[in-house]
Amino acid sequence: MSAPHHLSLYDASAPVEYGSLLQFSDDPIACMKRLQQRFGDQAVLQDNGQRLVFVFSPELNRQVLSDSQVFQSQFFAVRGSRNSSQRRVTAGLLSQNGAEHRETRRSLKDVFAKKALPGYHGIICRLTDELTQNWIPGAECDLNSEMVQFMLRMTSALLFGVDDVEFAERLGHLIDRWTHRNHEVGMGALVSAPQFAQAYDSLLKQAEELEQSIREMFAKQRTGHSDGMNILSLMMESVGGEQRLSDDQLVGHATLLFAAAHLTTAHTFSWTLFLLSQHPQILQKLKAELDAQVAGDIPRLDELEQLPYLDAVIRESMRVLPASSYSQRVTAEPVTLGNLHLNAGTPVIFSQYITHHRRDLYENPDAFIPERWQSISPSAYSYLPFGAGPRMCIGAPLAMVEIRTALTIMLKRFHFQIEPMSTVNGHVISTMLGPTSPIRATLMPPSDLPKTVPVFGSIHALVDLPEQAHALPRRRAA
Numbered sequence: 001m002s003a004p005h006h007l008s009l010y011d012a013s014a015p016v017e018y019g020s021l022l023q024f025s026d027d028p029i030a031c032m033k034r035l036q037q038r039f040g041d042q043a044v045l046q047d048n049g050q051r052l053v054f055v056f057s058p059e060l061n062r063q064v065l066s067d068s069q070v071f072q073s074q075f076f077a078v079r080g081s082r083n084s085s086q087r088r089v090t091a092g093l094l095s096q097n098g099a100e101h102r103e104t105r106r107s108l109k110d111v112f113a114k115k116a117l118p119g120y121h122g123i124i125c126r127l128t129d130e131l132t133q134n135w136i137p138g139a140e141c142d143l144n145s146e147m148v149q150f151m152l153r154m155t156s157a158l159l160f161g162v163d164d165v166e167f168a169e170r171l172g173h174l175i176d177r178w179t180h181r182n183h184e185v186g187m188g189a190l191v192s193a194p195q196f197a198q199a200y201d202s203l204l205k206q207a208e209e210l211e212q213s214i215r216e217m218f219a220k221q222r223t224g225h226s227d228g229m230n231i232l233s234l235m236m237e238s239v240g241g242e243q244r245l246s247d248d249q250l251v252g253h254a255t256l257l258f259a260a261a262h263l264t265t266a267h268t269f270s271w272t273l274f275l276l277s278q279h280p281q282i283l284q285k286l287k288a289e290l291d292a293q294v295a296g297d298i299p300r301l302d303e304l305e306q307l308p309y310l311d312a313v314i315r316e317s318m319r320v321l322p323a324s325s326y327s328q329r330v331t332a333e334p335v336t337l338g339n340l341h342l343n344a345g346t347p348v349i350f351s352q353y354i355t356h357h358r359r360d361l362y363e364n365p366d367a368f369i370p371e372r373w374q375s376i377s378p379s380a381y382s383y384l385p386f387g388a389g390p391r392m393c394i395g396a397p398l399a400m401v402e403i404r405t406a407l408t409i410m411l412k413r414f415h416f417q418i419e420p421m422s423t424v425n426g427h428v429i430s431t432m433l434g435p436t437s438p439i440r441a442t443l444m445p446p447s448d449l450p451k452t453v454p455v456f457g458s459i460h461a462l463v464d465l466p467e468q469a470h471a472l473p474r475r476r477a478a
């Protein structure tokens with residue numbers, strides 16, 4: 001048998017496209033779709049001396065995600081100088097590798113373990129109850145902003161024990177602005193463009209403001225101004241009798257946890273509610289399950305265990321519109337990946353969106369079909385909304401409890417009619433796929449079923465919606 005032929009990136013037959021890396025940062029999903037169509041499982045985008053390597057298959061996902069020694073995380077391209085706020089706020093798990101990363105994961109294990117979850121059930125129910133108490137049948141709302149506000153409050157309460165809307169909004173704003181800037185400056189590390197250099201100074205300033213706000217919140221914790229069980233207080237006590245985490249370390253963890261938790265979960269809620277509203281038969285079937293299995297409109301923990309169709313709906317929503325659409329690693333040493341030789345220091349990108357839309361893994365991959373989950377059980381590298389391997393999302397069990405519980409309460413009390421002919425845009429911002437325009441809807445009593453309506457917008461490039469939506473004129477009538 002002849003040895004497999006491995007290609008250097010300089011070989012004429014290597015899957016390399018020459019073009020600006022800005023194509024990727026402008027529209028990551030469109031860029032990756034094109035590369036996958038042109039080259040298959042592996043592709044390289046090259047811009048002068050800079051290149052991004054993409055993997056699109058479960059087997060290559062496995063190689064990249066399971067070998068954290070070679071494929072390291074360098075999530076924050078700009079770490080800042082030694083004593084800077086930027087250095088401290090970026091010091092969380094996503095900047096750690098090797099033994100340091102393993103040690104932190106081990107020390108946080110109990111805080112996020114399944115057995116800790118019942119402690120959060122009461123807070124999730126109370127905040128969702130309060131959210132829906134403010135909703136009125138017949139009123140219009142923007143599902144996107146409702147879910148973002150809701151998750152700011154929820155995340156601040158669960159992580160930090162702070163149930164203060166103003167504080168949650170301020171911290172959320174500081175974190176989102178800073179995350180966005182990091183992403184811009186991070187691309188600047190790859191592409192030299194004047195706007196990225198200007199962004200650098202403001203990134204450092206934003207990191208200072210953010211650190212100050214996080215430290216104020218620590219002070220609230222210590223003076224007892226926090227409510228209920230929360231993740232930060234468990235981390236402050238520090239876990240398993242180990243050495244306590246210093247405040248500098250806590251700043252990094254708290255920032256990353258908030259940033260990783262709130263928008264990913266908010267986007268998952270928005271997409272799931274949108275998809276259900278556009279698929280009334282699926283909603284009807286789900287409602288029948290919720291009515292049969294959940295006695296009141298606030299579910300008990302044991303009732304939440306008995307909702308297989310709800311689980312299929314959530315799984316399918318996270319398959320077709322995964323809130324985390326891609327992520328990246330950097331090679332720590334030369335390595336052969338698939339049939340390419342890569343030098344040390346090469347960025348490698350894997351994508352949930354592209355993997356989840358592969359025709360060979362999922363029949364009719366662009367459609368929302370929860371029933372498929374009765375007959376498929378994809379591998380950890382074929383279905384990876386929470387990532388896979390040693391860096392798999394540490395908050396996944398908590399996120400799933402939030403989503404299951406809050407969706408049950410919302411759907412027991414309300415349905416949503418999407419506004420006909422409205423525009424629904426979805427786009428990737430800092431690796432996250434979320435709505436980038438309002439999702440306009442009218443609140444309905446749960447005894448009424450919404451109708452599928454035509455909508456405009458970039459959502460059509462991401463998911464197939466039922467028939468009516470396709471019968472749209474190409475342009476909105478003047």
Ligand code: HEM
Binds near residue numbers: 256262391393
């Ligand atoms: C639906 C909601 C969520 C989604 C879709 C999601 C997705 C992900 C993904 C894909 C990764 C892996 C990234 C990579 O491999 O580069 C990740 C990592 C992470 N997530 Fe989540 N996440 C969610 C909710 C949460 C929540 C609620 C928390 C915390 C309370 C959290 C904390 C983290 C942390 C700390 C990491 C880094 C883990 C490490 O590097 O070891 N996430 N998440």
